[in-house]
Amino acid sequence: MEKSGTLSTPEQKHSKFKVHYTWIYVTERCNLHCDYCFFRHMHGREISLDAVEKLFLLFEKETGAPSTLIFSGGEAFLAKENLFRILNEAHGRFKDTSLHIQTNGLLIDRDSIIELRRLGVTLEFGIDGASEATLRHRCGLKPASFKKLTETIRACVQAGIGCGSTMTVHPQEVDHMEQGLDFLREMGIPHVDVTPAAFMPWTPETVALFKTNYLKLARRPELRRTMYANEDNEWIAPGYMDLSLHPPGYLLGGDPFLCLPENKRMEFNIWDDVGRFRPEVLAFYRTAHEKVHREHAKLPYREFVCHNFELMNSMMGTQYMNTWAINDILRFLTRTHLTLGVKKYGT
Numbered sequence: 001m002e003k004s005g006t007l008s009t010p011e012q013k014h015s016k017f018k019v020h021y022t023w024i025y026v027t028e029r030c031n032l033h034c035d036y037c038f039f040r041h042m043h044g045r046e047i048s049l050d051a052v053e054k055l056f057l058l059f060e061k062e063t064g065a066p067s068t069l070i071f072s073g074g075e076a077f078l079a080k081e082n083l084f085r086i087l088n089e090a091h092g093r094f095k096d097t098s099l100h101i102q103t104n105g106l107l108i109d110r111d112s113i114i115e116l117r118r119l120g121v122t123l124e125f126g127i128d129g130a131s132e133a134t135l136r137h138r139c140g141l142k143p144a145s146f147k148k149l150t151e152t153i154r155a156c157v158q159a160g161i162g163c164g165s166t167m168t169v170h171p172q173e174v175d176h177m178e179q180g181l182d183f184l185r186e187m188g189i190p191h192v193d194v195t196p197a198a199f200m201p202w203t204p205e206t207v208a209l210f211k212t213n214y215l216k217l218a219r220r221p222e223l224r225r226t227m228y229a230n231e232d233n234e235w236i237a238p239g240y241m242d243l244s245l246h247p248p249g250y251l252l253g254g255d256p257f258l259c260l261p262e263n264k265r266m267e268f269n270i271w272d273d274v275g276r277f278r279p280e281v282l283a284f285y286r287t288a289h290e291k292v293h294r295e296h297a298k299l300p301y302r303e304f305v306c307h308n309f310e311l312m313n314s315m316m317g318t319q320y321m322n323t324w325a326i327n328d329i330l331r332f333l334t335r336t337h338l339t340l341g342v343k344k345y346g347t
């Protein structure tokens with residue numbers, strides 16, 4: 001694709017868009033190697049602080065700030081100095097933006113907890129339920145580090161930090177969902193996003209079992225309060241899209257594109273080296289998003305995520321991800337949460 005144009009010229013006003021969520025992947029390094037890791041092409045790079053500044057200027061001058069800035073990795077706390085530098089900057093500049101970190105929780109110390117509390121940052125821990133299931137798939141985690149992780153989560157909850165967890169369900173673990181969710185709830189984690197592991201060998205049988213078991217859980221009123229349903233109760237309006245900033249400074253259209261290989265990140269990078277928009281790349285995302293809004297009168301955010309998974313396959317020009325299984329389960333979650341009235345967390 002050719003690089004050309006700047007967003008701010010009058011003839012490109014049609015390129016304007018609003019940002020819903022933005023991810024900043026502060027590092028590609030991680031201290032675990034989970035077997036289902038979505039981040040398939042780690043190169044060990046860090047985010048460039050210049051790219052972050054360009055992104056913040058973009059919010060201020062062009063798109064408006066996102067509702068939430070999500071910090072992720074790799075493991076974000078491996079780049080603690082940059083992480084806190086960016087958090088402090090965002091805290092000072094974007095008063096209405098929530099700050100959120102996705103983490104495996106292994107490197108959060110007492111000083112970090114105090115600072116996170118001061119900045120009003122919320123945390124999302126990757127923990128897949130009780131120790132057996134978590135240790136089986138989050139490779140590198142040992143019984144002692146699992147114990148330390150649970151102590152850290154408890155310390156964060158007690159410190160008053162808003163905490164949740166993503167409980168990734170591997171197809172092998174569909175029979176352990178109830179045990180996992182009970183374990184996390186009893187630990188005091190207020191909300192849990194039960195989510196299928198992408199890129200794993202789902203079959204029609206394991207997808208069906210996931211649904212049967214999840215429905216059983218959703219019918220237990222005390223568990224329903226723990227289930228994370230924000231993405232089903234949150235509607236994304238036309239003209240909005242997500243952004244994601246990847247090391248060293250690629251700007252892409254959302255979280256799922258983390259798993260794209262390097263050549264595709266370059267091809268679908270929304271801006272060039274000096275922060276000018278590449279109109280043809282922006283138009284690619286905009287056209288795809290407009291199409292999905294034409295097909296769905298009302299678009300829950302989770303449906304938008306399903307759309308982005310399908311978009312990723314079209315970016316790759318091949319069936320890169322097994323979207324039939326993942327999207328089937330994600331759409332089932334939306335239907336279940338809306339039918340049973342599972343509320344947005346915090347309402």
Ligand code: SF4
Binds near residue numbers: 038039075
């Ligand atoms: S902790 Fe996250 S980034 Fe690290 S290997 Fe596991 S899933 Fe991947």
